[in-house]
Amino acid sequence: MRYISTRGEAPSLNFEEVVLTGLARDGGLYVPETWPQLSHEEIRELAGKTYAEAAEIILYPFVEGSISREEFRAMTEKAYGAFSHKAVVPLSQLAENDFLMELYHGPTLAFKDVALQLLGLLYDHLLGKQGKKVTIVGATSGDTGSAAIEACRGRDAVDIFILHPKGRVSDVQRRQMTTVLDGNVHNIAIEGDFDDCQALVKAMFNDHDFRDQLAVSAVNSINWARVMAQIVYYFTTAVSLGGPDRPISFSVPSGNFGDVYAGFCAYKMGLPIEQLIVATNRNDILSRFFNQGSYRKEGVDPTISPSMDIQVSSNFERFLFDLCGRDASAVRGFMQQLDEDGGFEVDLKTLNKVIFAAGACSEEETLATIQKTLAESAKLVDPHTAVGLKVAADCRSDKTVPMVTLSTAHPAKFPAAVEKASGIYPELPAHMQDLFDRPERLDALPNDLETVQNYISGKARILNR
């Protein structure tokens, strides 16, 4: 498979190069040149396969040419063997035609493990093969950072630097990052919000000297391998509910648009999906876009679902590329308007309203949904999942179509909000019970590109060994 940039001015790359590069040199994102297709027969045959086997079948066309089938099989088996639930991504039922896809059984209790456990192994394999090292630089609003650190800790070919907005991630989220004391792990608390962190990372990628010297790579959801890995659970879940012979709807708590975009990829690959619901908290740029055709930045408002406190969704550009009929010059135009005018408008008629729907959920509604879900279905959900459930209820068009809400985090990751809503303090699973007793290591830095670059250059082993 070859990959092309959404802005059309960077060279096409193979899978190996795309994983190690992240952002394209023209500022765009890499997308597959074509969408591999799965026939209904091939989708039906996923029934009865393990999650790792399904991942191998669905994803192999994306990696073909860079990794042998046997090597890839070993990676999916290892990545999904690290989950605490044998089904990896089990489904639970809340009501008739109402389901939860439990994506939080990985090592850091959020859905990002599903992709990052595989990405860690891809790095090992691809770098080991080339005898290379990389410096991973990433921004996190909470969950990406811990999942990335968990996937990369102790690996000799990788140094990892994670920027998080100081004081704006939960204590559990911060501790899951800062209590990992491996020498190759560096946590930086930035005086700013998540968008500031993300802007710093983007700027480091656009500084080609810095990027080349340190062999900088991304684990953010801009990395194609992450989106790719997330495609799998749309297929496996649909199959377990009778797909592809009946359409399924999904509601996806969204921030950077990576998870819901993976659902769109599954649709493009041939999975029948009735509705793909983009659920946001009050940071609602995506909801405004799908309802009004206007993509316009506003400030970020901290919420009880902090992993979605984002205004500029980095993966959105990938969707925009398809929406524009894969016209890279149109994407360049929109992105220029976003930079210069703070937003752009798309003709509502060109919006593929057929499968996307979107809505926003207030803080009060989030708390009320946690309480209601516990009362009606005896299930304790985290605030992100609650946003998905609320917007699913608001937006679903056909009650006879199964609605699957992606449960993106374990409630114990956000205990304060869950306790406030339900009166129940969610306990961490056994392997994390001592999280608050472990020592932390992190450095706070100002929101200043040069300071952050100097810090990273001073510590990255690729320069200092």
Ligand SMILES: *Cc1c(COP(=O)(O)O)cnc(C)c1O
């Ligand atoms: C990252 C995250 C999201 C948002 O996912 P995107 O791919 O950024 O849209 C939602 N919920 C949780 C718990 C997350 O960690």
